[in-house]
Amino acid sequence: MIFTIISSTNRPGSSTLKLAKYYQQRMAQKGVEAGILSLEQLPGSMIASDLYGKRSEQFKPLQEIVTQTEKFLFVIPEYNGSFPGVLKVFIDACDFPASFYEKKAALVGLSSGKYGNIRGIDHFTGVCHYLHLNVMSLKIHIPSVRQELNENNQLFKEDTLKFTDEQIDKFILF
Numbered sequence: 001m002i003f004t005i006i007s008s009t010n011r012p013g014s015s016t017l018k019l020a021k022y023y024q025q026r027m028a029q030k031g032v033e034a035g036i037l038s039l040e041q042l043p044g045s046m047i048a049s050d051l052y053g054k055r056s057e058q059f060k061p062l063q064e065i066v067t068q069t070e071k072f073l074f075v076i077p078e079y080n081g082s083f084p085g086v087l088k089v090f091i092d093a094c095d096f097p098a099s100f101y102e103k104k105a106a107l108v109g110l111s112s113g114k115y116g117n118i119r120g121i122d123h124f125t126g127v128c129h130y131l132h133l134n135v136m137s138l139k140i141h142i143p144s145v146r147q148e149l150n151e152n153n154q155l156f157k158e159d160t161l162k163f164t165d166e167q168i169d170k171f172i173l174f
């Protein structure tokens, strides 16, 4: 089974990538290897090339990872009350149906504000359903993310650990 964690922003120094790495480590502790695809890896020129079918050499290895992946875990920050536009650009640039059709996904939302990207996770769930990408029911929302990660970029609060571990365990079995 091939697992990939999508760090769903290209913002340098993002909390999203820190949280994606935390999930990767925690999955490894549970015996499951997952790769990380950070949207920072996207070629800057992709809106002129890959978005509408002119596949670039830089995007090809990313498409290969997506095509091979069977289970995705999307870590998605809240940007202006929804998921980041660059995530939709990425989805729109990926091949259909080889990328997501009849595969599986788990979703994690985070924000610096109070809501943990509840609305963005709902919006993205709609996109996943359109693509026939089956979304796991248990979704996790992490508001006030700067108070959730310690100096080693680890989650440490008891209830957050409980819910993220439950999500990871269910995702492995999903």
Ligand SMILES: Cc1cc2nc3c(=O)[nH]c(=O)nc-3n(C[C@H](O)[C@H](O)[C@H](O)COP(=O)(O)O)c2cc1C
Residues within 6 Å of the ligand: 009, 011, 013, 014, 015, 016, 017, 077, 078, 079, 080, 081, 082, 110, 111, 112, 113, 114, 115, 116, 145
């Ligand atoms: C373009 C942009 C829009 C944002 N909009 C929101 C928002 O609507 N609500 C919120 O709580 N935080 C918002 N934030 C803050 C992010 O939630 C915060 O940076 C958090 O750390 C997750 O994003 P990151 O992975 O880029 O760090 C926004 C950040 C950016 C860069």
